[in-house]
Every structure is written in C-alpha cells, then in structure tokens.
Amino acid sequence: MTRRNGIVFVLMMVAGIAIFAWSFRDISMDQLMQDLRGTNWWWLLVALLAMVIYLLLESIVVKVFVDDSNEKLSWPDAIRVPLVEQFGNGITPFAAGGQPMQLITLIQAGIDPGRAGSILLMKFVVYQAMIVINFFIAIIVGYQFIADKLKAWSLFVILGFIIHLIVIIALLLAMYWPGLTRMLVKLVFKPIKWIKPTKAVQWQQIVDEKIKNFHSESIRMSHDWGALVKSFVLTLIQLMFYYLIPYFILLALGVSHVNIILVMSLHVLIVMVISLFPIPGGTGGAEIGFSMLFSTFLPNAGLLVCAMALWRIITYYLGMFAGIIAFNIKSKQRG
Numbered sequence: 636m637t638r639r640n641g642i643v644f645v646l647m648m649v650a651g652i653a654i655f656a657w658s659f660r661d662i663s664m665d666q667l668m669q670d671l672r673g674t675n676w677w678w679l680l681v682a683l684l685a686m687v688i689y690l691l692l693e694s695i696v697v698k699v700f701v702d703d704s705n706e707k708l709s710w711p712d713a714i715r716v717p718l719v720e721q722f723g724n725g726i727t728p729f730a731a732g733g734q735p736m737q738l739i740t741l742i743q744a745g746i747d748p749g750r751a752g753s754i755l756l757m758k759f760v761v762y763q764a765m766i767v768i769n770f771f772i773a774i775i776v777g778y779q780f781i782a783d784k785l786k787a788w789s790l791f792v793i794l795g796f797i798i799h800l801i802v803i804i805a806l807l808l809a810m811y812w813p814g815l816t817r818m819l820v821k822l823v824f825k826p827i828k829w830i831k832p833t834k835a836v837q838w839q840q841i842v843d844e845k846i847k848n849f850h851s852e853s854i855r856m857s858h859d860w861g862a863l864v865k866s867f868v869l870t871l872i873q874l875m876f877y878y879l880i881p882y883f884i885l886l887a888l889g890v891s892h893v894n895i896i897l898v899m900s901l902h903v904l905i906v907m908v909i910s911l912f913p914i915p916g917g918t919g920g921a922e923i924g925f926s927m928l929f930s931t932f933l934p935n936a937g938l939l940v941c942a943m944a945l946w947r948i949i950t951y952y953l954g955m956f957a958g959i960i961a962f963n964i965k966s967k968q969r970g
Contacts, residue, residue: 643726643915644955650918651952658922658940667937671888678887679945685876685883686949690957692873693717696761699865700754700856701746712744715961722958725951728913734759736962743966749848756806757856758866763803765870769878769903770796777900781928795907810853816846877950878902881929884945888938901928916951 694713701708723732741751828835878899909917925943933939
C-alpha cells in the first residue's frame, strides 16, 4: 500500500469516527443500552454473513471469467480481487480506484494485462447491468416512498440511474470499438511525445498491442454465453445478499414488521445516490441517506443511529480492512 493510500485510509477512518461521534452526540447512552438489551445477535451475524457471501460470489464471478482450458486462477487470488476492490473503492472519489487495484491483482496472479482488463470490464458491465435491473424494480417499489418523504432525493436517484446507464454505454464502446480506443490513446500520447519522443513511440507500441489483446479477448468473452449467463445469475444473487443487509440489521434490533421488498428497494436507491457523492465511500451522504430513509422503521433516534453505524461498518469499513490485508498478501504467482 502506498503512503498516499495509507493517508487517505486514515483520513476516512477519522471522518467515519467523527460522523459516528456526531450522530451519537444527543443520544442517551443509558437509554441506548436498554434498547440494545433485546438485540438478536444472530441476525447481526446473518448480516455479516451476507456481506461475506457477497464478496465470495464476486470471487466466483472472477474465476468464471478467467478460468478456461489454458489458464486457471487460484482461489486465494480470486478472493483477493473483490477485497482489494473494496479497498480501492473505499479510498477514492466515485469508487474510481477499485478497477485499477483489481487489474494490479490479476496481473500479479499472472494474467495478461490486456486479458485482465477485458475481464474486469466485462465483469463491471455485468455488475452495472444488474444494478440497473435492480434499480428498475426498486424504483417501482420505493420511489414513491422517497418522493413523499424526501422530495429532493428523488432527483438524485434519477440522476444516479442516468450516470450508471452512461457508464455501461461508455464501457461497451471501449470494449467493442477499437478505433475509438486507439484514437483516445493517441490523444493521451500527444503530450508525452513532446516530452519523451523516443520513449513515447515504444510505450505506444506496447499499449497498442495490449489494446489489440484487449479487444480480441472482449469479443471472445462476449461469445462465451455459458460464462456470461453464469456471471449474470451469480451477480444478481450477489447483489440480493448485499441489499438484504439492512433488513437483517433491522431484525437484529427488534424491528420485525417491515416489508422486506421495500427495505431492499430503499437500499438499492441509497447505493445509487451514494455513487454521486465525490467523497470516498460517499462518507457523510451515506450516513445521512440511511438515517433519513430508515427512520420510519425504528422507534427512536438511538436505535436509528445504531442501525446506521452497523450498516456502515458491515458494508464499508469491513471491506476496507479486509482489502488492506488482501492487498498486502503476495500472490503465489509472484513467489
């Protein structure tokens, strides 16, 4: 882990602690302890297990795309990929660092950079597509709830959907329109040629070769219907486990009479809105969004803040800590 990444990680931890402290500032600890006496710790364990399954299913998706007759990815390396993605997403604005860190992890595992890039983009396209499908379902179930309760947030939800749709289109263009990719690379290398003309030519030749591998692998993968169907199904199940986490937390805190579909739909919409915040992990916006949407289901402010903190620890901070460990574990391919 670089020094810069370490500094950002520490800053995000400090920001998270500050937000939790601020959220608990007016909460009576005595009252909160009384409220928590009836906590069902088994449901909290189920919430934690749901996050673990979410990460394991993504590891399986990685193996589905990588494994073929010529190449296999070990399970330890496959498990490292979603963990380092959690870390990369958690310390960068708009979760931009997840893809590069996954690419580094696959290259360390011995996967060709061009093939690794196309695998990750295909996986990302599948993931985004499933998010959009889940969004359509969630918007039918939960949009009116948000529109009535938080009118301004309904606009953020629509904006988030539009951005996700644009991302999918852009990725598909990058994968299947080689001319566009090469044109963009040429634009990038123009200023480099002014600074280091000789090196720039060598570097561009290497990049052009990787782009060629990238596009050929993208075409091959798009015709592998078995892998695509498996990845779509696994990703859909993966997201279902993730979206269920707030429901399990509510059950743990004694809130049993809630609509599971509505809770899942609200979580889908929260995740969509979080993606718009430029702060790493959507810090601040995520906590506010959860508290505002789920206040209806909890009897008092203490339990609401507690539910919010548990949700962030399980869905955000857990992945960050696991990602640091995974990022610093050497791949067997490297020796």
